[in-house]
Amino acid sequence: xxxxxxxxxxxxxxxxxxxxxxxxxxxxxxxxxxxxxxxxxxxxxxxxxxxxxxxxxxxxxxxxxxxxxxxxxxxxxxxxxxxxxxxxxxxxxxxxxxxxxxxxxxxxxxxxxxxxxxxxxxxxxxxxxxxxxxxxxxxxxxxxxxxxxxxxxxxxxxxxxxxxxxxxxxxxx
Numbered sequence: 001x002x003x004x005x006x007x008x009x010x011x012x013x014x015x016x017x018x019x020x021x022x023x024x025x026x027x028x029x030x031x032x033x034x035x036x037x038x039x040x041x042x043x044x045x046x047x048x049x050x051x052x053x054x055x056x057x058x059x060x061x062x063x064x065x066x067x068x069x070x071x072x073x074x075x076x077x078x079x080x081x082x083x084x085x086x087x088x089x090x091x092x093x094x095x096x097x098x099x100x101x102x103x104x105x106x107x108x109x110x111x112x113x114x115x116x117x118x119x120x121x122x123x124x125x126x127x128x129x130x131x132x133x134x135x136x137x138x139x140x141x142x143x144x145x146x147x148x149x150x151x152x153x154x155x156x157x158x159x160x161x162x163x164x165x166x167x168x169x170x171x172x173x
Contacts, residue, residue: 002122003115006134008141010163012106014148016099019106020074022148023097026053026066031153033140034160035059047071052082058156059132061086064093075099087129089121090114108144112137138162 012019022032027041038056045051048071055064063085070078078096087093093114100107112133116122142160147153154160 003113004125004130004133006112006137007109008137009107009109010141010145011102012108012145012148013104014106015104016074016101016106019099019108019144019148020077022144023077023108024071024073026051026068026079029053029055030155032143032147033136034143034154034156034158035136035139053079059136063087066095069094070096089117089124091117091121108141110137110141110144 024047027039027046029039030036035058036055037058040054041051042054042065043050043052047068049068051068051071053066055066057063064081064087065083066079067082068077069080070076076096076098078094081090081093084090084093093112095113096111098109098111100109114125114133116125139160139162142162143154143158146158146160152158
């Protein structure tokens, strides 16, 4: 079925190390994402390739289990969903975060790539989830920026700067 890729880029007024520390704490995503109400590490290792986490989302009772598949300290973090609840017909979902130093700031590029398992899932994506994923990914990137720059965790009431640059939203390979 079709693959959707959403890429957002945000400039964060902090060092790569500080941005990395925020996103690499894979069990504390609820501090960064307004739609994640609970997150926890589920593996014995808390970081690095193979570490796993369980996320509870505020929308539709969605739960995700993700595994770290790429870990390049201070440069690149990639996670792949390996199980979900209330996210029907999802063949794959991969999120990645690339960090680039830019003067006294960090450019964070976040990519969300997902595919439905069949045409019914593709229809569900088009009618409901594509908008939710685009909004959620935008708020996630803004939440990371907010948390790193202020130290304040985000939730659904947090006013976020949603000016993250949209690089791509559409089919990709």
